[in-house]
Amino acid sequence: EQAWTEIARVGDVPEDDVIEVTVGERCLALFNLRGTYFATAGICTHAHARLAEGYLQDDIIECPLHQGLFHVPTGKAVGAPVSRDIETFPVRVEGGAILARLP
Template identity: 45%
Template sequence: MTTNWIDAAALDEMPQDDVISLDVAGRDIALYGVDGEVFATDNVCTHGHARLCDGFLEGYEIECPLHQGKFDVRSGQPTCAPVTEALRSYPVKIEGGRVWLAVD
């Protein structure tokens, strides 16, 4: 199976130790810059309808701004209550100074 990579952002525009939101192929994506790495998940919390880009990023955890549930941005897995359902995470590659996502 061929992976369809989509050019999402310029690497030099990525904030470090912060999160931004992007529309990628019609999906609301949260893009995280952590310790020189980039990670991507859905941008809407699985517990309450809140945008994670409005939350607080600490290390590899994003905290939902609505109920303070947390997710690991590397995998989308919940790390504390009240969150129980994982976020969808997306493969990321850096190539040619660009951030590419596989959203299929």
């Protein structure tokens, strides 16, 4: 059962930036890449680092702890030491709300 959940408001995340969003027990990273929103797991798959504190360049987020790289739109692990992809969640905008479909 998947539901669309409001995770932020448009304007909460500046363009080409990322914020952390907590939804229940879940920690997400919400990205605004040139005006398109992407939601991924907020925690690195390598160790317990918060991706929203990482360094975003174009569509790649660099983990703040050991500099592993993930491709934001797909969640693919693209740079060592990370080898496991991060989870990604569909996002849509409805009025002023940013919604994610969370499992």
